[in-house]
Amino acid sequence: MTYCFVLDAQGSKLSPTKENRAWYLIRKQKAILKNKFPMVIQLKKEIPVAEIDSTPVHLGIDDGSKFVGIAVVQECKRKNKPLFKGTIELRTDVKDKMTVRRGYRRYRRYQKKYRPARFNNRSSSKKEGRLAPSIRQKKDSILRVINQLNKWIRIHHVSLEDVLIDIRALEKGHKPYKWEYHQSNRLDENIRKAAVLRDHNCCQDCGITNTRMEVHHIIPRRLNGSDSINNLITLCSTCHGHVTGDELHHSGRLLKKVKGRNISYNDAMHVMQGKSYLQNELKKIAPLSLTSGGDTANKRIDWEIDKSHANDGIVICNLKVKPDQCELKNWTIKTMRKRSSKKIESANGFHHRDFVKYTKRNGETYLAYITAIYPKKNQCNMTTIDGKILKRYGLSRLSLIWRFSKTYWL
Incomplete structure (x- = not known):
């Protein structure tokens, strides 16, 4: 089942109707x-304000680092009616693109040898409460979709699942005592020195001590290895040379020596760091209430609803009664970059990023969007x-x- 959003002649937001009726x-x-x-x-006619349905509409958001579930549920007199549900696919390539851009910027600066060195000259690095662009763009993508929905349907209340992730517990592998949170997990401010002190200035592979020690990332940074002491090990130059270039083959053995864990905390940290900004922006749209993941799971089990990001959005809505029908079209929502990488504007009436259907000779079809156009070959x-x-x-x-x-709504 799929619903259609309805506006009157003056742009007032009315209650949605079924697509067939639309x-x-x-x-x-x-x-x-x-x-x-x-x-x-x-509609081509204006609806009087007194005749506009004023039943409350709830918006539920299941926040995440890569996928975000959203749902719109109308609280009617006799039942709760889900109107829309979807999954927002967030971009994860911003950090890599910023790394490439930083390389280009540094290369240009290195060529300007006549210019004196400058430090702390970028305003973004000095702003208090600043979010990293890789995190900020994820929260802005969620807000962009919600603001678009708010133009089509009235939203009286927003419910958000408050993400509470204990990074220290993930790192240790167990729930620490209260006093352990106040203790540093490092032995020194310099993380390299801390790893050497922990390993007693001894190569953890061959046991040699009378040589200069080197600190090795067990899971390399290029493979998203963490820059924490649990991912570092002290090796001599000979052993370091043996494992360099073949880190994954030796990672299991070296992690056991330092009792480390191959866990990436990027997703957890992205959700935790940006949640205050997201909550403050949502409060500007409608009254906001927070719920927990445990409440969401319990409700979903009690109501016998399948586990998915979009269904969690329905459950998160501030409802006391099970929704009437959860079998809706699950929209896949992709927010795209504002700056397009296109080189050709259009060809044969088709534009870059158009949503199209390709029909093969055997009748098979593909639903896709155009990412590149080649007018000379009449291809894409x-x-x-x-x-x-x-x-x-x-x-x-x-x-x-x-x-x-x-935005793509697929």
């Missing part, structure tokens, strides 16, 4: 199509909804479904 109103020329994915229509590259990359497919077999506008 297409009927369009055929009868009583409404016009404003947006196709998701479907939004605008596409990425399907499932993430499959299609290269050099002919434009003649394409049919336009919808023109891209800031």
